[in-house]
Amino acid sequence: MRRALDRAFTFGATTFAALAVGVIVLIVSALVWRGASAISWEFFTEQMQLVGAAGGIFYNILGTLILLLTALLFSLPLATGIALVQSVYLRNPRTRERLWLGLSVLNGIPSILFGLFGLIVFVKFLGWGKSWLTGGLLLGIMMLPTVAVALIERIQAMPRKYVEAAKGLGLREPQIIWSVILPQCSGGLVTGALLGLARAAGETAPIMFTATIFAGATLPQGIKESPVLTLPYHIFVLAQDSFDPAVSAKVWGAALVLLGLVMSLSLAALPARLRMHEEAHHG
Amino acid sequence: MAEASKESVLETRDLHVYAGDRCLLRNVNLRITANRVFGLTGSSGAGKSTLLRSLNRLIELDAGLRTTGDILLHGRSIFTADVDADTLRARVGILFQQPVVFPVTIYKNVLFGARHLDRTPRKELPALAERALREAALWDEVKDRLQEPATRLSIGQQQRLCLARTLAVDPEVILMDEPTSALDPKSTEAIEQLILHLKATRTIVLVTHNLGQARRVADTLACVEVRDGAGEIEDCGPCAEIITKAVPPTIRQEFKSGFEPAP
Amino acid sequence: MTGSGKNRHEIPAAWSWTQASSWGFTGLAGVALGSMVLLFLWQSLPLWQHAGFGFFTGERWFYRQREFGILSMLYGTVVVSLIALLLAAPVGIGAALFTAEILPTRWRTPVKIVIELLAGIPSVIYGLLGILFLREWVYRALEPFDPLSGDTLITAGLLLAIMVLPTVMTLADDALKSVPAAQRRAARGLGLTRAETTFTVSLPQAWRGMIAALLLALGRALGEGIAVFFVIGRQDNQWPAHLLSLRPLTEAGQTLTSKLVGAEINLAYGDPLHWAAMVGLGLMLMMLVGGITWLGARWMRRKEHHAQGA
Numbered sequence: 036m037r038r039a040l041d042r043a044f045t046f047g048a049t050t051f052a053a054l055a056v057g058v059i060v061l062i063v064s065a066l067v068w069r070g071a072s073a074i075s076w077e078f079f080t081e082q083m084q085l086v087g088a089a090g091g092i093f094y095n096i097l098g099t100l101i102l103l104l105t106a107l108l109f110s111l112p113l114a115t116g117i118a119l120v121q122s123v124y125l126r127n128p129r130t131r132e133r134l135w136l137g138l139s140v141l142n143g144i145p146s147i148l149f150g151l152f153g154l155i156v157f158v159k160f161l162g163w164g165k166s167w168l169t170g171g172l173l174l175g176i177m178m179l180p181t182v183a184v185a186l187i188e189r190i191q192a193m194p195r196k197y198v199e200a201a202k203g204l205g206l207r208e209p210q211i212i213w214s215v216i217l218p219q220c221s222g223g224l225v226t227g228a229l230l231g232l233a234r235a236a237g238e239t240a241p242i243m244f245t246a247t248i249f250a251g252a253t254l255p256q257g258i259k260e261s262p263v264l265t266l267p268y269h270i271f272v273l274a275q276d277s278f279d280p281a282v283s284a285k286v287w288g289a290a291l292v293l294l295g296l297v298m299s300l301s302l303a304a305l306p307a308r309l310r311m312h313e314e315a316h317h318g
Numbered sequence: 319m320a321e322a323s324k325e326s327v328l329e330t331r332d333l334h335v336y337a338g339d340r341c342l343l344r345n346v347n348l349r350i351t352a353n354r355v356f357g358l359t360g361s362s363g364a365g366k367s368t369l370l371r372s373l374n375r376l377i378e379l380d381a382g383l384r385t386t387g388d389i390l391l392h393g394r395s396i397f398t399a400d401v402d403a404d405t406l407r408a409r410v411g412i413l414f415q416q417p418v419v420f421p422v423t424i425y426k427n428v429l430f431g432a433r434h435l436d437r438t439p440r441k442e443l444p445a446l447a448e449r450a451l452r453e454a455a456l457w458d459e460v461k462d463r464l465q466e467p468a469t470r471l472s473i474g475q476q477q478r479l480c481l482a483r484t485l486a487v488d489p490e491v492i493l494m495d496e497p498t499s500a501l502d503p504k505s506t507e508a509i510e511q512l513i514l515h516l517k518a519t520r521t522i523v524l525v526t527h528n529l530g531q532a533r534r535v536a537d538t539l540a541c542v543e544v545r546d547g548a549g550e551i552e553d554c555g556p557c558a559e560i561i562t563k564a565v566p567p568t569i570r571q572e573f574k575s576g577f578e579p580a581p
Numbered sequence: 582m583t584g585s586g587k588n589r590h591e592i593p594a595a596w597s598w599t600q601a602s603s604w605g606f607t608g609l610a611g612v613a614l615g616s617m618v619l620l621f622l623w624q625s626l627p628l629w630q631h632a633g634f635g636f637f638t639g640e641r642w643f644y645r646q647r648e649f650g651i652l653s654m655l656y657g658t659v660v661v662s663l664i665a666l667l668l669a670a671p672v673g674i675g676a677a678l679f680t681a682e683i684l685p686t687r688w689r690t691p692v693k694i695v696i697e698l699l700a701g702i703p704s705v706i707y708g709l710l711g712i713l714f715l716r717e718w719v720y721r722a723l724e725p726f727d728p729l730s731g732d733t734l735i736t737a738g739l740l741l742a743i744m745v746l747p748t749v750m751t752l753a754d755d756a757l758k759s760v761p762a763a764q765r766r767a768a769r770g771l772g773l774t775r776a777e778t779t780f781t782v783s784l785p786q787a788w789r790g791m792i793a794a795l796l797l798a799l800g801r802a803l804g805e806g807i808a809v810f811f812v813i814g815r816q817d818n819q820w821p822a823h824l825l826s827l828r829p830l831t832e833a834g835q836t837l838t839s840k841l842v843g844a845e846i847n848l849a850y851g852d853p854l855h856w857a858a859m860v861g862l863g864l865m866l867m868m869l870v871g872g873i874t875w876l877g878a879r880w881m882r883r884k885e886h887h888a889q890g891a
Contacts, residue, residue, distance in 0.1 A: 037434065037774055044776035048683055051675030055750060056692070059699040062710060069713075116606030124600060134607070136878050141614055143874030144867065145804030147841045150862045152617050154846070155624055165654055170781070176613055202679055209597035237703020239807050267705045270328065274709045274811065290706050301701045305694060376770055381685035408772030418767035420782065430781070431771030478768070488770055 066294060082143030092289050094253050098167070098263030099236060099296070102246065103257065105171025106178055106235050107228060113175070114182035114227065118210060121183070122190040126177065143181035146240040149173045153245035165262035167255045170246025177241060178231030185308075189223025190216060222307050229304035233297045239267040266293045325392075327352045327491060327521045328373060328410075332387035335368055335377065341548040342368055346387070348540060348554065350491075355513060355522040357536030357557060359529065364542040365549030366525045370493050374410040375403045375524065391491075397577050408435060411489035415496040417476035424471070425464040427479055428463025432486040446486055454482035455512055481512065489522045498531065533561055583795075609724055613695040621864040628857035636861060640820035642835075644849070649858040651865060653820045657734060657834040661809065664738025664830070666739035670795055672742075673749025679758035680750070682765075682779045693751075700747035711740045716812055726831045729814065732814030734830045737839075740808050745798040757783050757788025789880065796877030804870045806838030813839050837866045 054246070117138070125131045157169040197219060201211045217224075249272045255261035266289060275288045285311040326349040330522055333346040336443055343365045350356045358366045371377040372385055375396060389396050403404060408431065428447045432438060438446050447464075449458040456478040460471070468479055484492060494513070498506040513535050515524055526532055532539055539561065540554040552559055596604075628636060632649050639650020680692055715729030719739070723731075760783045768778040814833020817840075821829040841862055849855035 036436075037777065041404075041774035041776040042680075045683060048675050048679035052679035052684075052692075054672055055676040055699075055746060056695055058746070059695055061703065063697070065710060065714065066706070074736065083583065083721065084741075112602075113606040113610060116603035117610060119599070119603040120607045124603060126846060132882065135883045136875060136884070137611065137614065139878035140871050140874050141610070143800045143804065143808060143870055144617075144879075145838060145870055147804075147806045147838055148617065148863050148867055151841065151846075151860065155620050155860070176610070179480070179610055190873060207597075209599040212599055233701055237701075239703075245776065245844070268701060270705050271807065272704070273711055290709055293703060293707060294717045297701050297703060298698060301697060302694075305697065307692065309690060374770070376766070378800065379766060379769055381687055403771075404774045405773050406772075407770055411772075412770040414763070414770075416763065418763045420764060420767075421786065430768070433775060434777055435771055483771065 051168050063294075064122075066236060066287065066291050067282065070282075070289075070291035072288070073108045074288050074291065092266065092269065092285075092292065093287065094264045095266045095269045096292065097254070098247065098252070098265045099267070099293075101167055101263055102170045102174055102242065102265065103232050103236055105279065106169065106174035107232060109172055109175030109179040110182050111224070111228065114179050115217070115224065117179070117183040118186035118190060120215075121187050121214070123212065138180040138183060141176075142184075146177065146238050148179055150244050153241065158245060161211040163258060164260040164276040165246055165248060166258055167246055167261055167263045168258050170263070170265075173241045173245065174235040174238065176230075177238065178235050180301065181231035181234065182224065182227035185227025186223040188221060189220040189226075193219050226304045229300050230308075233300035233304070236300065237267055237293060237297050239271050243268055266296070325352060326350060326390075327392060328395075328523070329390040330373075330387065331390070333372065333389060334373055334386045335365070336384050336386070338382050342383075343372075343542075344545075344548040346551055348551065350521060350522050350523060351538075353517055353519070354537040355517050355524055355535055357472045357532045358523065358525045358541060358542060359527060359532055359537040360542035360549070360552070361544065362527065364544050366527075366542050367495050369542065369549070370495050370523060370525050371412070373493055374407045374412055375489075376407065376412060378403065397424070408487050408491060409489050410491045411484040411487055412493040413480055413484055413495065413497045415499050417473060417480045418502070419468040419471070419476050419479060421467065421469060423465045424460050424468045424479065427468045428482050428486055430483055434488065446481075450482040450486035453485050453516070455508060456482055472505075474501050474508065477501060477509060478512070480536065481509070488522065489525065492516065494522060494524045496525050496527065499527075502551075506531075529561055530581050532557060582628060591775060606753055618864075618867065621860050621867065622841055624865055625857045625861040627854050628861040631854055631857075636858075639731040640747050640818065642817045644845070644855050644858065647854065649861070651837070651862065653818050654835050654837050654840055654862070655865075656829075657813070658803060658821060658836040658838070660734050660830065660834070661737045661741060661813070661836055662799060664735065665802040666795065666799055667740035668739065668742035669746045669749050669798060673746050673794075673798075674753050674791060676750050677753035677757060677781060680754050682775065682881060683784060693754075696747045696750050700751065702744075704744070704805060705805040707744055707808040711736065714738055726828075728831050729833070730814065732812055732831065732833050734813065734834045737809045737813040737834075737836070738830075740812055741802045741805055744808060745801050748798045748801055749794050752794030753791050755788075756787040756794065759790065760786045789883065793877050793881040796873055796880060800870050800874040800877060804838060804866065806836075806842040809836055810839045810842050815843060837862055837869075841866070 117134075121131060121134050125134065153169050153173045157163045157166065157172075163169060193216065198211060198216050201215045206214065242265060246262055247268040248262045249268065250264070251263050252264050255263055269285055270289050270293065273289075328348075330346050330348045333343065335343040346369060347355075358369065359444040360366055368377060368383075373389060377383045377385070385397075388498060391406070391410065395401070420430060422430075425444075425447060428450055429443055432443070432446055432450075448457060448461075451460065455546075459475060460466075460479075468476065469481060477500075481492075492533060498509050501509065510531065513524065516522060517537075524532075524536060526536075536557045538555065539557040541552045541560065542549045543552040544550075545552075553563065606630065630651060631647070632639070635647055636651060638652060639648065640652035640656075641648045641650045680689065684692060717738055718731075719733060720728060720731030720734045723733070723735070740873045764782050765778055768782045769775070773781070813836065815835055816833035817835050819829060819832060819834040841859065845855075846859055
């Protein structure tokens with residue numbers, strides 16, 4: 036009886052795990068199968084023609100990269116500040132708890148609400164029309180919790196002895212932060228940034244009303260009325276009209292490229308992340 | 319000592335333990351006789367714990383460790399297909415260096431293993447718990463607080479609780495991996511007294527790095543030392559003999575009186 | 582040495598630039614969050630004046646006729662998220678039991694990587710997969726019920742289930758792994774089987790973390806718009822005849838999120854009342870998801886405190 040239960044347990048758990056793993060294999064293979072035919076050098080370097088049925092996605096890739104860079108530049112200092120407040124400046128554990136909860140809530144806000152927010156503030160109030168800067172800022176805010184949390188965890192995992200040694204030498208707080216804490220924990224910042232960018236790269240909802248259009252843009256000129264083309268929105272628009280076979284392969288190709296971008300960013304962050312994860316739970 | 323006439327409870331034959339390609343233990347041939355305390359001693363890292371854990375197949379839980387050779391319990395191999403490792407572990411129990419109590423009440427801790435055995439009817443479980451706690455010399459200290467969390471006990475009490483828990487399963491052999499290393503002298507003495515008492519009804523295999531403890535408690539002693547990168551049994555025999563061999567001549571001279579067996 | 586003499590006369594330093602800017606940045610983030618709520622409240626004022634409680638109790642959304650009731654959308658949101666959770670919870674927890682209790686340590690890293698990858702797939706790609714694969718499968722599977730198309734609540738629920746699955750898996754795995762290995766070993770040493778060890782040692786200590794995992798997954802499911810947009814059919818006013826009937830699951834519907842990522846936002850831009858209604862939707866969504874996420878995060882912290890205190 037006990038043997039039977041044990042066997043049933045092993046069987047059940049293994050089946051579910053196989054199911055979960057099977058799903059991702061299916062997804063990735065579907066993408067590769069459908070999209071591989073579209074991938075070519077021209078695909079990356081040409082711009083879109085015939086409403087997506089021909090040409091490449093050069094400006095889409097470029098637009099996404101512009102948004103990501105902006106998001107990064109915006110979120111890095113803010114996330115660092117938040118991380119320092121949480122792990123260095125705040126003494127009261129209750130307030131720290133609240134800040135942590137606040138970060139979690141911010142992280143869970145549906146992305147469309149950021150789009151709505153951007154629509155109200157930047158498009159309506161500031162009258163910027165669709166702008167790359169809006170998109171970058173919104174994505175930056177979305178990235179904040181991811182980056183901040185990664186840095187916070189890294190700071191909290193850092194052995195106290197380094198700070199104690201620095202204090203013993205007479206260094207003052209800002210000096211300790213810039214000479215000891217931040218350099219030691221820069222890995223956390225990098226990890227968080229990579230993970231945050233991975234998520235931001237794939238987001239459609241925050242930018243679809245505020246920063247991106249489907250066709251007709253190349254490089255942004257200025258801030259107002261300067262939208263960009265992006266990968267996710269490109270896919271979003273074309274997917275709704277995917278009965279044209281010529282377009283179909285291109286959409287899959289774009290999806291494959293987007294997936295590749297997101298995966299590369301995630302994978303780059305993985306080694307450091309797994310190491311820290313193990314230390315946190317088994318240290 | 320008419321060792322040969324006593325049946326061996328546990329026996330290892332050409333036991334080797336590997337971690338991947340690396341050999342951890344080599345050529346272990348031991349005979350552990352019933353109702354004795356069999357001591358295992360040796361330098362740190364020589365492989366004593368590994369050897370101990372192979373006796374109830376607990377090392378199988380660690381990925382990458384494998385054994386070759388055979389281990390016999392009452393003359394029958396423990397590796398054959400019809401042997402269930404979990405049932406084996408109920409017959410060959412183990413006590414760890416660090417007491418591991420579960421985050422439940424003392425009562426639930428004692429019965430943690432016994433509950434699953436289907437041997438004892440529900441109604442008799444409290445009696446079983448009391449028996450096990452008495453055998454572990456813990457009953458008087460906890461009888462009025464059985465429903466308290468076990469984590470509130472002192473570390474010496476926790477180790478005795480772990481012993482009671484193992485005893486509740488009624489194993490023939492109890493493996494003990496340095497059971498007193500983490501304890502204070504008083505608790506150590508209590509456990510050693512228990513061991514001497516327990517060997518009348520069971521067989522004990524005790525890993526210890528403390529020769530004094532071995533002298534006080536063990537009947538037979540085996541030394542595990544590293545040779546050519548793997549642990550081997552360097553010496554094995556009656557405890558008193560082995561101990562005098564193990565101590566360097568100069569110190570032996572100084573402490574000679576302490577090592578003389580009582581008349 | 583200059584040490585003590587200097588300190589005695591020194592005025593305690595004003596906040597350093599680092600400290601000031603750190604607090605400033607944190608404040609900025611807090612302001613962003615807070616202003617989001619306030620802005621949504623303000624911009625949706627015309628709606629409250631117009632519809633009042635009818636917004637919550639009305640199941641009809643006809644913007645041209647100035648009828649703004651979100652009940653049908655709430656129904657869609659709840660149903661779709663529930664389906665997602667009901668499917669993802671057992672599979673996710675089952676898979677986590679595998680990775681935490683059965684999988685040999687050697688394989689943990691590759692499997693964790695695979696799960697992380699699944700978690701990172703953008704929603705628009707899920708939407709694409711939904712349109713081109715899932716839709717047809719569901720249509721064919723629902724043949725006996727004579728569906729209009731493959732765009733149904735079930736389709737959306739299924740897609741969401743796949744999307745939140747990795748979240749459930751990783752968090753449940755974390756919860757299980759936080760139970761000390763020494764306890765597992767002690768239980769096995771007593772002769773307990775692997776299943777018995779899992780059920781008497783690991784699960785009793787990990788269940789809180791699992792609840793947190795499910796709450797957070799629910800939050801994600803509630804807030805997902807793009808993928809749902811593609812496969813739900815975007816049919817307003819799908820209020821079921823009987824609340825507990827399963828029939829509406831085979832039909833199209835609408836959720837709060839699928840409405841918000843649709844074209845109606847652009848349509849509403851110039852019309853103050855319609856615009857207010859859309860922002861009202863956003864406010865609703867924010868309260869709903871914010872509440873669930875907050876609960877999940879708090880539960881997570883309680884689990885950690887509990888584990889340390891035990």
